Each structure stands twice: as C-alpha cells, then as structure tokens.
Amino acid sequence: MRVSADMARCEGHGLCEEVAPSVYELDDDAVVTVAHEKVPPELERLAEAGAQVCPVAALKVIR
Amino acid sequence: MKLNRIVVVGGSIAALTAAETLRIEGFDGSITVLSDEKVPPYTRVPLSKSALAGRELEDDLTLPAMSDDVDLRLHTRAEGLDVHRRLVHTKEGSVPFDGLVIATGARARTVGHRRGGERVLRDIEHSRSLRADLATASSVLVVGGGFLGMEIASTCRELGKDVTVVDREPPLERLLGPLVGARIRDAARMAGVRIRVAAGDVELVGGKTPSGARIANDEVLEADMVVSAVGDLPNIEWLLGSGLRLNGGVHVDAWCRARPNIVAAGDVAVQAGPDGSSRRTPSWTNAIEQARAAAQALLRAENAAPYRPSHYYWTEQFGLDVKMVGPPGSDGTPTISEGSLDCPPALLEWHTSGTAYRVVALNHGIRPAKLKRLVPAHHSRSVLR
Numbered sequence: 001m002r003v004s005a006d007m008a009r010c011e012g013h014g015l016c017e018e019v020a021p022s023v024y025e026l027d028d029d030a031v032v033t034v035a036h037e038k039v040p041p042e043l044e045r046l047a048e049a050g051a052q053v054c055p056v057a058a059l060k061v062i063r
Numbered sequence: 064m065k066l067n068r069i070v071v072v073g074g075s076i077a078a079l080t081a082a083e084t085l086r087i088e089g090f091d092g093s094i095t096v097l098s099d100e101k102v103p104p105y106t107r108v109p110l111s112k113s114a115l116a117g118r119e120l121e122d123d124l125t126l127p128a129m130s131d132d133v134d135l136r137l138h139t140r141a142e143g144l145d146v147h148r149r150l151v152h153t154k155e156g157s158v159p160f161d162g163l164v165i166a167t168g169a170r171a172r173t174v175g176h177r178r179g180g181e182r183v184l185r186d187i188e189h190s191r192s193l194r195a196d197l198a199t200a201s202s203v204l205v206v207g208g209g210f211l212g213m214e215i216a217s218t219c220r221e222l223g224k225d226v227t228v229v230d231r232e233p234p235l236e237r238l239l240g241p242l243v244g245a246r247i248r249d250a251a252r253m254a255g256v257r258i259r260v261a262a263g264d265v266e267l268v269g270g271k272t273p274s275g276a277r278i279a280n281d282e283v284l285e286a287d288m289v290v291s292a293v294g295d296l297p298n299i300e301w302l303l304g305s306g307l308r309l310n311g312g313v314h315v316d317a318w319c320r321a322r323p324n325i326v327a328a329g330d331v332a333v334q335a336g337p338d339g340s341s342r343r344t345p346s347w348t349n350a351i352e353q354a355r356a357a358a359q360a361l362l363r364a365e366n367a368a369p370y371r372p373s374h375y376y377w378t379e380q381f382g383l384d385v386k387m388v389g390p391p392g393s394d395g396t397p398t399i400s401e402g403s404l405d406c407p408p409a410l411l412e413w414h415t416s417g418t419a420y421r422v423v424a425l426n427h428g429i430r431p432a433k434l435k436r437l438v439p440a441h442h443s444r445s446v447l448r
Contacts, residue, residue, distance in 0.1 A: 011377075011384075012428075012430060012431060013348075013375075013377065013431050014430060014431040014432045015348065015351055015431075017432060018352075018432070019351070019355070026430050026431075026432065028430075029428055030428060030429070030430040030431065045083070045086055045087050045130075046087060048083065048127055048130065049080070049083040049084065049087055051126075051127045052076075052079055052080065052083060052104075052126045052127050053076065053080060053351045054106070054126070055106055055108040055347050055348075056106065056108060056109060057105075057106045057109075057123060057124055057125065057126055059127070060127065061127045
C-alpha cells in the first residue's frame with residue numbers, strides 16, 4: 001500500500017497526524033508528509049484511517 | 064459484555080471514523096454501516112467552497128473507501144431502534160446488534176417557505192443544485208451569517224455574483240466575537256458583499272423557490288437566488304420512542320454513551336461541557352474525534368479516555384484563512400500576540416487567569432497541532448496507536 005498526498009490540496013489541518021502519527025507528519029509549514037514510501041502491513045489500517053479523516057480529501061490510498 | 068455485531072448508523076465522517084476505529088482497536092466481529100446516502104462517504108468541507116465554485120469535481124470529494132471487512136449498506140435508512148431487543152429497523156428488515164454507534168448527523172435547518180423549494184447547503188446534491196442555479200443567477204441573498212453562510216457568500220462573490228448577507232446579528236459576531244467578526248465583515252464588504260443586520264424574523268417570499276426575504280419594516284430584499292444557511296437540526300426522529308434521552312440530539316455521557324452498548328458521535332450527539340451546559344458540537348473535526356472516542360468507549364467502557372472536544376474550527380472566506388481552537392463565543396477581549404489584525408498574519412489569544420482558553424489564527428501558517436497546544440484545556444487527548 002502507498003499513500004499519495006496532494007500537496008496542493010493539503011491545508012494543514014493535521015487530522016491525519018492526530019489519527020496516525022506513525023504514518024503522517026506535518027512539517028514546519030503544516031504540510032503533510034507520509035513517513036513511508038510503502039506503508040508497512042501493520043500500519044495499513046492506520047494509514048487508511050488517517051487518509052479518511054482528511055477534510056479536503058488530499059490523501060489517497062493506493063493498493 | 065462480549066460484542067460480536069456492531070451496527071453503525073450514519074454515512075458520513077463520524078460513521079466512517081467509528082467503523083475504522085473499531086478495527087484499529089482490534090474488534091474482529093461484524094461491522095454493518097447503515098447509510099441513507101446514495102454515495103459512499105465524502106468530505107463535506109469543500110461543498111461551500113471549491114466544489115460550489117466548480118473548481119473541484121465531485122469524485123475528488125470521495126474519501127478513501129471503507130475496508131472490505133465493513134459491510135456498508137447505502138440507501139438504507141434507519142427507521143427505528145429497539146434498545147431491548149437490540150434491533151435497528153429499516154425498510155429492508157431489522158438489523159440485530161450487540162453494540163450500536165449512532166452517527167446520523169444533522170440536516171439543514173430551514174427558515175420555512177410556504178411553497179417549499181428552499182435552497183440549503185448540506186450535502187453533495189445541494190451543492191450540485193446550487194451550482195446549477197448559480198449558472199444563471201446574477202444576484203444571491205444568503206440568509207444567515209454564520210461560517211457556512213459567509214463561506215457561501217464568499218464563493219458567490221468569487222463567481223462574480225451580486226451578494227447580500229442578512230442576519231439578525233452582525234455576521235460571525237456570535238462565533239468569533241466583535242473584533243475578529245468585524246475584521247472578516249470588513250473583508251467581505253471590501254470584496255463587495257452587502258451585509259444587512261435586521262432584527263426579528265425573516266420571511267421568505269417568492270414562487271416555487273424563494274426570490275427574496277421580507278425583513279423588519281416590511282422591507283423586501285430580492286435576489287435571483289436565496290440560500291438559507293440558518294444552522295442544522297439533529298437527525299433523531301428515527302429514535303423517537305426508543306427510550307434514549309433526546310432533547311436537541313442524543314444525550315450521551317462523558318464516554319459518548321447513551322446506554323452501555325450504545326454510543327453516539329458527531330452532529331447528532333449532545334454532551335455536557337465543563338460548564339455543565341449540554342450542547343451539540345457540529346463540526347468536521349468533532350465528528351472525527353468524537354467518533355474515535357465513542358468507538359473506543361463501546362469496546363472498552365470506562366477504560367477508554369472520556370471525550371473532550373478539541374474545539375478546533377476553521378473557515379476560509381474573502382481571502383482570510385481562519386483557524387480557531389476553543390469554544391466559539393463573543394465573550395472576552397483577545398490580545399494580539401503576533402502580527403496585526405489589519406494586515407494578517409495575526410494570532411489572537413483570549414486569556415482567563417493567565418491561561419488561554421481560545422486562540423484564533425488569521426492567515427497564519429501555524430500548525431493546527433501547535434495551535435491546539437496553546438490552549439491547555441483542549442489539547443490533552445489520546446491518540447490511536
């Protein structure tokens with residue numbers, strides 16, 4: 001599983017980071033970065049949950 | 064209590080978050096989500112902004128799908144609840160549960176128009192139909208000057224429409240206070256929006272769809288399109304007679320529970336605040352955070368953390384990006400701790416006995432997580448592991 005983050009859409013609300021801090025981090029400009037190029041199987045569920053709470057749908061899960 | 068079957072009633076972000084949280088927390092029984100929507104969960108946040116402006120395709124609003132091990136049933140409206148026999152009634156039959164998550168949200172409140180046809184904005188179909196109407200309208204009257212009404216006004220100005228906002232109080236005053244409220248109203252006026260503050264009730268006038276509003280002194284404000292943005296009403300009708308305490312929403316305890324095996328989250332839930340008053344907290348962030356807390360409490364009862372809303376809100380309008388932590392209100396006087404209100408970025412803090420209870424960031428790049436940390440009462444919450 002991979003997660004693609006659309007930087008143009010990200011508004012830095014940080015809800016993904018709140019739900020899944022082991023997958024998502026906000027940089028100093030409050031733009032999201034995905035910690036893993038390929039999400040480890042044990043974090044897939046969290047990665048998905050973090051993507052789902054994005055208010056601007058900036059995160060897409062790719063299988 | 065061993066739970067084998069959990070039913071989630073609702074089809075938006077609170078329902079989705081509850082279902083995912085149950086799995087993350089290790090629940091391996093069945094999860095059934097009953098949604099009366101025609102489409103899978105999508106983000107409502109852009110509906111008044113980029114989606115209404117037509118800058119965004121509807122497909123782009125769709126949220127990552129629920130997992131295969133969640134049984135999502137669309138077009139399925141819950142019509143009743145039997146708490147003793149543990150059944151949710153639908154037209155397609157009754158669905159049994161051991162644990163229940165109530166996340167039926169809210170719907171747009173209306174002003175009332177004798178011929179029906181009142182325009183509101185709550186779901187993707189509303190956004191689509193407003194956008195269609197906007198294609199031929201040159202003037203828009205927005206009834207209601209809260210976050211939603213002002214966002215709609217902003218988008219309509221962006222589209223070049225002639226825009227008037229009418230409210231009983233100065234728009235945003237009740238939510239953001241006089242100082243920030245006035246700043247945003249100035250931005251709205253600069254953008255060309257007319258703001259009318261009119262005491263008393265507003266009466267919609269016109270034919271099949273309203274084309275004006277009668278305000279005080281019999282004055283009628285006319286427009287090609289009238290949009291009502293006057294708040295929301297919780298979807299609790301299906302719970303009438305269930306025995307749950309319903310008064311302006313589903314009343315729940317600090318763990319989001321209405322019964323030991325029934326929790327509620329999102330726009331439909333009423334919870335007591337620190338001041339003892341009970342209220343709903345209808346916002347995107349609250350729906351997520353409360354749904355997580357509710358799902359955890361359903362599985363772990365009082366071993367889960369009690370829920371405290373983070374009170375994180377945001378709005379974008381008239382070139383201003385507003386982020387707020389702390390309960391909305393017009394009380395107190397903020398200090399400007401960074402920047403300038405006239406020329407943002409600006410950071411404002413409301414203090415009581417040396418502690419911030421509300422902060423507002425205007426066009427400020429501060430990270431939301433950092434903003435939350437500025438308000439001690441609201442940032443101590445658990446995260447999923």
